[in-house]
Amino acid sequence: MRIEHAVDGDQPPKTAKEKPGTAPPKTGGVLARMGAVMATHAKWVFGVWLIALVALGSAAPTVFSSLAGAGWQANGSESVQVRELAQEHFGGNSSAAVQVVVHSDAEQVSDPAVQQVLDEATAVFADDPRFGEVIAPQPGMSISPDGHTGILIAGANASTDEMVKAVDELKAELTALSGDGIEVYPTGASALWSDFNEANHDAMIKAEMVSWPVTLAIMVLAFGSLVAAGLPLLLTLAGLVASAGGLVLLNEITPISVWAMNFAMMFALALGIDYALFIVARFRDALRKSGDPRAAVAETMDTAGKAVVLSGLTVLVSLSAVLLVPAPAVRTMAVGIMLAVTFVLAATLTLLPAVLGKIGPKINGGALPYAKRQQHRSPKFEAWGNVLHKHPWPFAIGSLLVLIALSIPVLGLKVAMPSIQVVPTDAPVRQGYELVQSQMGDGAPGMLQIIAPASEADSAAATARATEGVDMVTPPIPAMDGSDYVMLQAVPTVDPSDDAMGSILDRLRSDLPPQALVGGAPAENLDLQQALNDYLPVIIGVILTLGFLLLLVALQAPLIAILGTIVSLLSTAAAFGVAKLIFQDGHGAGLLGFTPQGFLDGWGPVFFFAMIFAIAMDYTVFLLSTAKEHYEESGDPKVAQVMGLAHSGRVIAAAAAVMVAVFFTFAFAEPLPPKEMGIILGVAVLLDAVLIRLVLLPVLLRLTGHAAWWSPAWLRRILPDISFSHG
Structure with missing residues (x-):
């Protein structure tokens, strides 16, 4: 049976608290008042943003040349100690x-x-x-x-x-x-990161140039209006310029990896459009009902604005967990994305309301013919919601089977730090690397460095020579500054990225005298990989816990907060299962134009988990906040489920289409890391939007009914009172 609900010019339904015949006062909360202020004082808002963009934008052009190119190390590890000793006592003959x-x-x-x-x-x-x-x-x-x-x-x-x-x-x-x-x-390692960063930067820029027009096309189709479609892009661009300048300034305080900007560009474009899409869609609906731009902005910020704030906080919280990893490059990548998201969020909450209040009905400028018939409540998604309500079990079982089947391969996932194959074949560092291997042996480009007290030089040399997997050991070299150290270099029998390298390093560290330390570029990679592996369970636990708590605060309902967190984990596992099939096993490698390394790059699980979970929770907040708004107004779980989907389904589908388009443009980049990033994130968004937000989560709302929104009295007393209905 079709759910009847007020749309467009109809009178809004009465809330559960409202007495018949009494109109609720349209006061609104903090965000409503803030939105109204932005719309009323638009010129001041434009002025402040113009000053900020000019100030930060002046530094933005130097972002890629200013930011740091290394930082892929585990701070405090044995290999980092060896590098520091080599630079101090051996004339800089370090990794x-x-x-x-x-x-x-x-x-x-x-x-x-x-x-x-x-x-x-x-x-x-x-x-x-x-x-x-x-x-x-x-x-x-x-x-x-x-x-x-x-x-x-x-x-x-x-x-x-x-x-x-x-x-x-x-x-x-x-x-x-x-x-x-x-x-x-x-x-060497410094040359490797130089060529690696250059290749990835070029690939990122090319992919961004492709993604912008594709994104604009999707936005025009979604909104049916050139003005409405262009606004999110302009606001995202403002956020990107501000974040680029901010990263340059932050780099003066502490080194920020150039990868921070690479990720920030992609993530800010995708999330910025998500937020603006949700706000603009709700504003057009509110304006159609009231005809007053300022009142429409207030209503929009009081409803959709809350969802955007909570979504932004979820993204920031998820990424903040990555800061636990003691690796400068990994930490600063997270900082870069967080800074970009903060600026995009600030633009969405201040600049966008000001623009909307100023242009009012002109938001529909350049409208396509079908746009005049477009409603915020989508009849197609309402019909889909009714189908899910009528037949929940087949859809629940079907989506779960697909997600579980795609998740199973993740059990065999291998991770390692990138090999030389991540740089183009014509890069000087790769040509030199392969030349050294052909002339001096497979392990020659990745010699291990051993630093020991001079008194243990002979013992260390004899032990290293006797270690399985070591081809040759150089004679001990005394420290150049006269200190009591010697350095030996051990040439492994295998390529630095070979699985056996870890065992060779472990044997050396186990058998050498206690004061001898083993480092070198391969050891630094292995130590970083170990740190990433050690911190992964902690990061997953922190992200899941904080994600659940944010949903609990937002929705005031423990059951749906738990379910929303669990289903977000499903899409993440499925995305990594697909990543294993493609990047480890090589399925589709010919089509995508790469040679599989036999593993996923080591920073992928930690970083991509945080990013995927953040995106998944982004959509969760959009859907469940809309559903909660209708539950607050009607008190009917069926209305909440069907109308939540009817009012957010089109936005979720459009936002997912934009994200998938943005991410998949990176799938055809030549270097492997952007390819991994694009495919893993693109697959995650596709699975999450189609199978979870538009199928499984609405079905769970249907099956749980009133229980989804129930909250014990003691919990309601300690949680802040957050309502998604306006008035």
């Missing part, structure tokens, strides 16, 4: 040192032509305070057995971030030394 591979098929390293190139490479590093000692290729250590390949090492005398910037500035000059049959390639 951050720049390795310059020089090779000639015709000449040997000792020949004059190659020596000339080595001298020119050494001159590139001269007088640059970021570099320490420059170590020429050494026989038996950094010269290949056939003598045709040598590695010059320029020590690191600055932070890892500064060393990446140094490579950014110098790698063109170094590769330009190639010629006359001699090849020159900068390699």
Whole structure:
């Protein structure tokens, strides 16, 4: 049976508290009053935002060149201690040192032509305070057995971030030394992050350029009006400019990873449009009923505005859990997204109400023919809500079976830090890496560094040589500053990203004398991966707990808050199950244009879990806040379920379409990390919107009835009184 409800010009239904014949006073809450103030004083709001955008926007163009390029480490780990000791006592011969591979098929390293190139490479590093000692290729250590390949090492005398910037500035000059049959390639961890960041930045920009017009097209179809469709994009752009400038300023206080802006661009575009879509859709409905722009803004902010605030808080809370991981790059990526979301949220709550109050009926400017017949209450989603109400079990079982089937592969998911395959084949660092492997062995690009007291030098060397998986150990090198340390370098028998590397590192650390420390680039990756694995259960627990508490505060109903949290977890598990099938097993790799590494990049579970859960809860708040508004007005769970879907279904579908379009544009990027990000987030949004928000969650509202909205008296007394109905 169809649910009849007031729409457009009809009189609103009476609330459960209202006596027949009595009109409720339209006072509204804090957000309603704030929205009315923004609409009344629009010029002041525009002025403040203009000043902020000019001030922050002046710094925004330098965002990618200013932000930090490294930070992929586990602070306090043994490998980081080794790097710090190497920089202090061994002339900077640490994992951050720049390795310059020089090779000639015709000449040997000792020949004059190659020596000339080595001298020119050494001159590139001269007088640059970021570099320490420059170590020429050494026989038996950094010269290949056939003598045709040598590695010059320029020590690191600055932070890892500064060393990446140094490579950014110098790698063109170094590769330009190639010629006359001699090849020159900068390699090492600093060079890897330089080429890695450059490739990902280029891919991000290309994907963003594609996603904007696609997004505008979806918005026009959803709103049926050019003005209504363009507003969310303009507001999102304002939020992005402000966040870019904010990140540059924040970088002056503490290093912020360049990946922070990459993620912020994508996430702010998707969420900013979500928020603006929800607000604009509700404003058009309120304006159609009242005809007064200021009153329409107040009603919009009192209803949809609350949902946006709670959604924004949920996103911020989810991402804040990532700050627990002791890895600078991971933490600052979360900070970047949180800053972007904060600016977008601020624009949605201040600038958008001001614009809406100013343009009023012009919101429908440039309307397409069908838009004049468009209502906030969607008849199609209302009909769908009635279908779900009539036949809940088949849809509940069907959606659960699909989600569980897609979640099962996650049990076999493997994670590891990115391999050399994440950079393009023509990147100098990859060419140098592969050249070193072909000339010196699979493990040569990822030598492990051992630092021990001088008194334990012989014991450490003998133990390292006897360790399974170690191909060669260099003689102990005394500290350059005269301190009581020696350094040995152990060459593994396997590629640095091979699964066996972890076992080799564990054996070395277990068997070496107690005061000997093992580090190097492969050890730093493994230590970071271990930290990510250790913190993942904690982060999941924190996110689930805080997400539940926010839903409980917002909805004042423990049962639906628990169910909303659990179903959000389902879409997250399913998305990672799909990620395992694609990126670990290689299904569809040919279509998507990549070679599978056999694992998912190590930071994926921690970071993507927070992002996916934040998005899932975003839609949960939109649907359940709308349903609660109708339950407050009618006291009927059927009205809440059907009309909640009728009034939010189109917005959720449009918002999901925008997010999927934005995320999937990254699926065709050449580098692997943006591809992983785009596909995992895109699949998550698609599954969440279609199977959970538009099927499973409404069905759960149907099956739980009044119990979904029940709350014990003691809980109501301690929770803040939040109502989603206006008046």
